Amino acid sequence: xxxxxxxxxxxxxxxxxxxxxxxxxxxxxxxxxxxxxxxxxxxxxxxxxxxxxxxxxxxxxxxxxxxxxxxxxxxxxxxxxxxxxxxxxxxxxxxxxxxxxxxxxxxxxxxxxxxxxxxxxxxxxxxxxxxxxxxxxxxxxxxxxxxxxxxxxxxxxxxx
Amino acid sequence: xxxxxxxxxxxxxxxxxxxxxxxxxxxxxxxxxxxxxxxxxxxxxxxxxxxxxxxxxxxxxxxxxxxxxxxxxxxxxxxxxxxxxxxxxxxxxxxxxxxxxxxxx
Numbered sequence: 001x002x003x004x005x006x007x008x009x010x011x012x013x014x015x016x017x018x019x020x021x022x023x024x025x026x027x028x029x030x031x032x033x034x035x036x037x038x039x040x041x042x043x044x045x046x047x048x049x050x051x052x053x054x055x056x057x058x059x060x061x062x063x064x065x066x067x068x069x070x071x072x073x074x075x076x077x078x079x080x081x082x083x084x085x086x087x088x089x090x091x092x093x094x095x096x097x098x099x100x101x102x103x104x105x106x107x108x109x110x111x112x113x114x115x116x117x118x119x120x121x122x123x124x125x126x127x128x129x130x131x132x133x134x135x136x137x138x139x140x141x142x143x144x145x146x147x148x149x150x151x152x153x154x155x156x157x158x159x160x
Numbered sequence: 161x162x163x164x165x166x167x168x169x170x171x172x173x174x175x176x177x178x179x180x181x182x183x184x185x186x187x188x189x190x191x192x193x194x195x196x197x198x199x200x201x202x203x204x205x206x207x208x209x210x211x212x213x214x215x216x217x218x219x220x221x222x223x224x225x226x227x228x229x230x231x232x233x234x235x236x237x238x239x240x241x242x243x244x245x246x247x248x249x250x251x252x253x254x255x256x257x258x259x260x261x262x263x264x265x
Contacts, residue, residue, distance in 0.1 A: 034264055038247050113241070114226070115241050
């Protein structure tokens with residue numbers, strides 16, 4: 001059974017987005033978009049702070065974490081300065097635009113247009129008091145973990 | 161290197177079936193390549209994308225990404241995926257006889 005699965009092309013991915021920082025959200029979006037570009041079915045499931053990526057009042061303001069992020073190679077004392085997250089985000093944004101990587105709102109719209117499904121996590125929406133109206137129009141629904149597993153059946157699950 | 165026969169001509173292709181020499185491609189080959197990709201008939205909208213891919217390749221040496229296609233080919237991202245369900249940039253490049261675009265976006 002296992003060897004039959006091995007070597008077979010991936011036909012479906014279900015990607016969980018659990019973080020609300022720029023560096024937490026982009027990898028999931030790139031993987032979802034890349035899946036669709038290869039003809040692979042893709043669904044995105046936003047949970048906990050990942051919900052910010054699809055929340056109307058937040059999705060245009062996603063920032064790089066400048067504190068507690070050793071990968072930035074920035075002294076913590078510098079990272080806490082007012083305006084640093086915005087500055088680093090803007091710097092990265094310019095670099096990404098040059099590489100044809102869209103800003104998060106445009107990227108999510110594009111991924112939705114590619115036929116990928118976007119879903120919010122029921123438990124997280126309950127926790128933060130978020131309803132469907134708070135989420136961007138591309139979101140197809142708020143679903144439970146059980147519904148997520150049913151949707152993910154037969155494919156690969158990626159947690160980010 | 162494998163070869164394929166399209167519209168009565170032998171062409172060189174790579175392991176994924178992309179033409180290795182875009183100069184060997186002619187428009188007569190497109191419908192047959194499309195059928196092998198599951199597209200039964202090429203509509204004028206398909207052709208708009210295919211010709212755009214060729215023009216971009218000739219100008220830049222690489223095929224456009226889906227984002228660029230959606231912004232500049234006159235066909236939206238949504239329609240691109242309806243026309244080429246198995247991946248617009250990839251499948252249109254194959255039908256257009258140009259290399260598969262390499263990129264993560």
